[in-house]
Amino acid sequence: MLDYTHDTALVFASFAVALMAGFTGLSLTRGASELPVGQRKLAVAMAAVSLGGGIWSMHFVAMLGLQLPIPFYYDALTTLISALLAVLMTGVALLVVHFGTRTRGRIVLAGVIVGLGIPAMHYIGMSGMQLCRPVYSVAGVAGALLVSVALSVLAFLITYSRRERQNIVLGTAGFGLAVFTVHFIAMAGTGFVAQGGVSGAGPVISNSALAFGVTMAVFLISGAFLLTGVTFLPAPVAAVQGPHKPPQPQPVALNSLKVPYEKDGRTYFMDAFRIAAIQAEGHYTVLYVDDQKLFCPWAIAAAESRMPQGDFVRAHRSYLVNRRHVTGFERKKDTGICYFDTVPALGKVPVSRARLGHVREALGL
Template sequence: MPAHLALRFDPAVVVLSYLTAVFASYVALDLAQRVRTPDRAVARSWWIAGSLSMGTGIWAMHFVGMLALKLPFAAGYDTGITLLSWLAAVGASAIALRVAAQDRLTPTRLAVGAVSMGAGICAMHYTGMAALVLAPGVRWRWDLVAASAAVAAGAAAAALYIFFWLRRLPRAWARWGQLAAALVMGAAVAGMHYTGMAAAGIDAASVCLSADALRGDNLGTLVAGATFALLLLTLFTSALDARGERRSSRLQQSLHAATTELHEIALRDALTGLANRQLLNDRLQHAAARGQRDGSRLALLTVNLDGFKPINDSFGLAAGDEVLREAARRLQGLARGHDTLARLAADEFVLLLEGEAADATLAQIAQRLLDALAEPMHGVPGAANQPLRLSASIGIALYGGEGPGEVLIAQADSAAQAVKRAGGNGFAFFEAHMQAGVREQVELAHDLRAALAREPGSGRLALHYQPKVATAEGEVAGVEALLRWQHPRRGAVGPGVFIPVAERFGLIVPLGDWVIKESCRQLAAWRDEGLQMRVAVNLSVQQLRQPDALVRRFEEAIAAHGVDARQLTCEITESVAMDDAAATERALQRLATLGLSLSIDDFGTGYSSLAYLRRLPVSQLKIDRSFIQDLETSADARAIVKAVIELAHALSLQVVAEGVETEGQAEVLRGKRCDKLQGFLFARPMPAEALTRWARGHDAANSQLRFSSSVYGWLETGAGV
């Protein structure tokens, strides 16, 4: 029987084959993380690329290991069979990465994956051995062949287990764990290869029939170098992808944090940082639901500061803002962690308490609030080191577990108003005799909400328009739109009735949004009829406290109806402009960047700083009707109106006088060079269709009408009265 060769291997090439296996294992472990990406297309791309890269690395290890074999004759490897062995390695790698991409490694997956991968590795190895075509052929020791197959399956099982084990390591240990795992896996793969090589019996007198195919020489070094380059490129690409994923993850986290912060800002009062009406309504709704479900009680305290306006008038806006912030800090210091303290208006705070129902306890809380506010306030800007003291009127309402939670706001406010009428600086519980007014407010709020939603039988909201007349030419210079509500049972409900209800029950913002949309719609309708319009929308303080939402509403309405932003004017009352002056200035600047014009309404009825007015991007002042009605009989009224007009003109602002009802008033205003007049003397408010006919008739009477009209969405108490 021919003698078998004693197989000898080149130690340097053996080491090279082991290092190739280690490097291939390290890259495979790295690729396993990429294949688990949630993006299916990206995961599929990494699976294909990873299978090719990992398979090439494992195949190169075996091929280099075979080249480490020292034979007494010239040897070569059949090209086609060698290619088949490479495909087997790629297939085994594809199975490994597919299993590694699963969320969990179950015993069934481990067994099936290990057997499939082991079979693929054996197929790769023994197909690669078959590429060495010998005559006579190789005689196999089947016990060692079986041992090599067991080693292959065991190595595959170990590889899969290590894939999933690495996921549990902290990030700081992941790379070291991956390196240790690669050393173990490289040893297992090399062990399988050299066990399989030991199973091959080669006759010493064999002749290699494939000697002219792939030759040894420096082929091993070439294959290893090329494979290392491929694996290194794959690893580098994987590292870049991982870095990109980490950066993307950080950006997503930053975006989530920014979104959360913006959402939090939208629910907070800009001046004090307390909850705003939106957040209060949400928490009140959930608290009421809990009360109805499990019988828990809750109470609401309305805190109205007494005499806050004189502080603004005497010491200025900065002093008023600081007083409000200090009052908020003192009230917040007495609230528990699960209580909600909100600011609803300039000088109105609300404290929502859950789990407090005893009258004695609530009375103690109210008294502590009064005592905290009564402590002297030092260092208020503009107060010349004079300590300021505050008092408040507090109304307390208890929720009995029935009806909407928002009824508490109306009840507590009614109780606070009773305290204020009695002189202030005290507290009172809501009592049954106050219920009639509260019930009417709640019903009006419900019906107004239904009207905004256009529910059947809820009545109709509409804008009526009153012309403005240019003083010099006598031409129509614009119109003012007055908000009207035709109630299905009550008939016409004036703004002086439903606007306070809207403010109290958090409906003023959606009501203002409706006015913006309707004004832009009517502006587009007039444009289609050949009338060039300028639309002015009056803004409430609640809208200005949500500048992002306000700007978005204008952008949406402008885009929906295709109108020019320069045809829009926003009007705010003087008192609104002075409430949280810094926040108002920022909001108005953002509106101005859209191209909207700005106007100060009811000028002269509140306290304002000329330096502050100069910073606002306003183009018009509107004199309140209270100064106009006494023009014919009061020298003081004439002096005030003259001063306002001269002040406005000095600041390059136009002046509008509203409430003009007599020709005598109009003559005085013309003599003082007031720019525009408005009132019953010229026309009463009318629907849009009637105004169009009126405008065309006025156009015919004046030969040519320059109708730069302004639609003013009236959102103030007493509007249109």
């Protein structure tokens, strides 16, 4: 077996790469579940490139910092396959948590997918070494798999338990630690033996120069994504409104708005302030007023745009609620329930994870 060491500077550079890519990828998907499907797919794709590329880049930079007593380099095709695998596995994990109802089980599944992808990428990349051959121990492979899955699941649970800024920061630290730790646990269980042709030609670019180029590329790509797609910090009011934004129409006052409903072949009008909630019913809606359920010809999107937004808030994709009629609120992990004790026809309305912050703000919580 050959003795080996690591370039300390490249070890630290690899960890910085993992943190930068992790922060970019996790920030890109913040609020993605509320976007239209097309924009959500774009955000997930960008995040997959950033996260998956960060996993591979951390590994590659750390491997370029490997110092052996013989020259060595990496097969380009094998290296490319390992990079594409990291992006693919990360993309699948992000699809799991951003398409469909997000549950704890789906978050754990996403973490397991990434946790399996990290060591798979590592060992495929290692198989591309030229002029020397890696030799693995069973304990090293098993340890890398177990630690990778455990830390990846933990990072996803932290990041997706609540999609707030502090969760993204803590999730980034967990993600970076997972990739970094798995790499060096795997390396601790790996030995190297020289192959024939040691005197052959090595790579045209030195490992140190290549590591510098990869690190710079990751930071430039992540920086571009951060500038174009991430809204991590709250935007200033002036930036949101803009100095030249045309004046917006003023919302209709709650006590002056009449909402149409149909009954017995006739169209009637209900005072908006009496409506406790509006529920989507296909292309139409149902109005909840006291103990009545009234058929309204408006679609839920039209109702949302016409109702006074200071009073009516979207609690769920199927519900608009009038905060003045809410008699109680209950938090359930990352969702909630609004109670309407004085509206027998309604009782309660679910609050989705994506709408939880808006509802709590409207209720003064």
